[in-house]
Amino acid sequence: MFHQALANIQWLHVLIAALAYFALGSLWYSPVLFAKKWITLVNIDMSDPNAKKGMPLMFAGSFVCMFIIATGTALLQQFIPGTDANIGFHIGLLIGVMLVSAAVTINYLYTKKPLALFLIDCGYHAAGITIASTILGAWH
Numbered sequence: 001m002f003h004q005a006l007a008n009i010q011w012l013h014v015l016i017a018a019l020a021y022f023a024l025g026s027l028w029y030s031p032v033l034f035a036k037k038w039i040t041l042v043n044i045d046m047s048d049p050n051a052k053k054g055m056p057l058m059f060a061g062s063f064v065c066m067f068i069i070a071t072g073t074a075l076l077q078q079f080i081p082g083t084d085a086n087i088g089f090h091i092g093l094l095i096g097v098m099l100v101s102a103a104v105t106i107n108y109l110y111t112k113k114p115l116a117l118f119l120i121d122c123g124y125h126a127a128g129i130t131i132a133s134t135i136l137g138a139w140h
Contacts, residue, residue: 005078009071013139017070017132022063024131028124041117066128073133077140088137089130096126 029035044051077083077091101122108118 002075005075008078009074010139013136014067014070014074017073017135018063018067020135021066021070021128021132024128025062025124028120028127034120037116038120041114041120066132069129070132070136073129074136077133077136083137083140085134085138088140089134091137092130092133093126095133096129100125100129 027033029038039046046052073092073095076095077088080087080091083091104122104125105118
């Protein structure tokens with residue numbers, strides 16, 4: 001059953017959904033939205049040359065993870081009859097808030113990170129997964 005679902009994946013749709021999730025990150029963590037606050041909360045000194053070291057690898061790794069999330073979302077949508085953009089939106093919201101944000105909360109509780117950082121990071125993933133899932137649902 002899983003093999004058949006994997007064979008039915010529309011990979012171009014998954015790629016576009018992952019790209020949308022990634023593009024949201026470039027806005028979310030930009031000076032337009034939350035960059036300044038996020039940098040302060042994670043205590044990064046942007047004047048330190050090491051602060052930007054390894055960025056291409058971080059971006060590539062992030063995109064791979066977003067592609068994996070989009071693939072998982074596409075697989076899940078195959079098991080929900082009648083999935084469209086509206087249902088895709090709700091599936092994404094469910095995954096983003098009730099699964100991803102709840103899992104991240106566990107780490108934030110133990111590392112005692114600030115609530116504002118949690119809201120920025122989890123807000124991004126909840127929004128990104130919702131956007132990706134809506135895109136996938138529209139093409140389902």
